[in-house]
Amino acid sequence: MAAGPDVVTEALADIHRRLGALDEGEPAAYIPELARARREGFGLALVSMDGHRYQAGDAAEPFTLQSVSKPFVYALALAELGLDEVGRWVGAEPSGEAFNAISLEQGTGRPSNAMINAGAIATTALVPGATPAERFERILAGLSAFAGRRLDVDAAVHASEAATGDRNRALAYLMRGAGSLACDPLAATDLYFRQCAVRATAADLAVMAATLGNGGVNPVTGERVVGERVAVQVLSVMATCGMYDASGEWLLRVGLPAKSGVSGGLIAVSPARFGAACWSPPLDRSGNPVRGTAALRELSERFGLHLMLSP
Ligand code: GLN
Numbered sequence: 001m002a003a004g005p006d007v008v009t010e011a012l013a014d015i016h017r018r019l020g021a022l023d024e025g026e027p028a029a030y031i032p033e034l035a036r037a038r039r040e041g042f043g044l045a046l047v048s049m050d051g052h053r054y055q056a057g058d059a060a061e062p063f064t065l066q067s068v069s070k071p072f073v074y075a076l077a078l079a080e081l082g083l084d085e086v087g088r089w090v091g092a093e094p095s096g097e098a099f100n101a102i103s104l105e106q107g108t109g110r111p112s113n114a115m116i117n118a119g120a121i122a123t124t125a126l127v128p129g130a131t132p133a134e135r136f137e138r139i140l141a142g143l144s145a146f147a148g149r150r151l152d153v154d155a156a157v158h159a160s161e162a163a164t165g166d167r168n169r170a171l172a173y174l175m176r177g178a179g180s181l182a183c184d185p186l187a188a189t190d191l192y193f194r195q196c197a198v199r200a201t202a203a204d205l206a207v208m209a210a211t212l213g214n215g216g217v218n219p220v221t222g223e224r225v226v227g228e229r230v231a232v233q234v235l236s237v238m239a240t241c242g243m244y245d246a247s248g249e250w251l252l253r254v255g256l257p258a259k260s261g262v263s264g265g266l267i268a269v270s271p272a273r274f275g276a277a278c279w280s281p282p283l284d285r286s287g288n289p290v291r292g293t294a295a296l297r298e299l300s301e302r303f304g305l306h307l308m309l310s311p
Helices: 005-019 032-036 066-089 117-124 132-147 155-164 166-178 185-196 202-213 228-241 244-253 290-303
Strands: 043-048 053-057 198-200 258-260 265-270 274-279
Touching: 005 043, 005 053, 005 290, 032 155, 043 202, 053 202, 066 117, 066 132, 066 185, 066 202, 066 228, 066 258, 066 265, 117 166, 117 185, 132 185, 132 198, 132 202, 155 185, 166 185, 185 198, 198 202, 202 228, 202 265, 202 274, 228 244, 228 258, 244 290, 258 290, 265 290, 274 290
Parallel strands: none
Antiparallel strands: 043 053, 043 274, 258 265, 265 274
């Protein structure tokens, strides 16, 4: 984006002001603790590749990552094992189905991609470590490096999902039966529930997104978190699969790699330009945040960010 800092600050403030009035959708309730979310909570944040940070509204309010954790744990697995090995366990095709669909690829038994629940559980199962605690520490340390500060877990949300997450446990057992899960199903789902319950703010998510857009180097801390090749691989899967069964429409209208989560978080990346994040709990029918989707669409149109536009 060739726009200067004041223009970006003004754009975020303007989008925040106008979309605050958009009161559609419902916060997720199938994880009981998430139903307590403040439906009017709304934060926007953006981080440029030179580490400038911009925000509007509730950008400092913490919420749980949920599915926004998926691209980052995919990045950690790719960094450890490489695309060929990770690809033995999880595919890279859009599923065209809901995020919690009970389906695996015919023939291979793999989940379609790492952005839906089945694929994310399979990916989490690949993160190495001698014990579950060690493996989770690796995930938390990795997510924290993307954010540039030590993140923590919302214990109440973790407990709430662990108590109600039978569908995800069923998916894990299905994958185990199909030979596409690298570890014990209950261990894999508990790690996955913990990763989903990691707490961050929209300001943090913008740094995490910017790190992917900056070839794997955190633009605020200067730390290399993953290699450039891994960052490009993750952005590619986000572009085709990050918004579940709305991914095609998203690429058409917004044109940026993105990932949403059921707590209302949403990230989008303009490679080599910036990472953006939004938090607003009400979701549409695909499980994507209503205000976040509208906000990123506006930002993309206003600054001509669609990937298919020539520079
Ligand atoms: N933890 C949530 C689940 O597995 C994440 C889903 C999401 O954010 N779409 O159902």
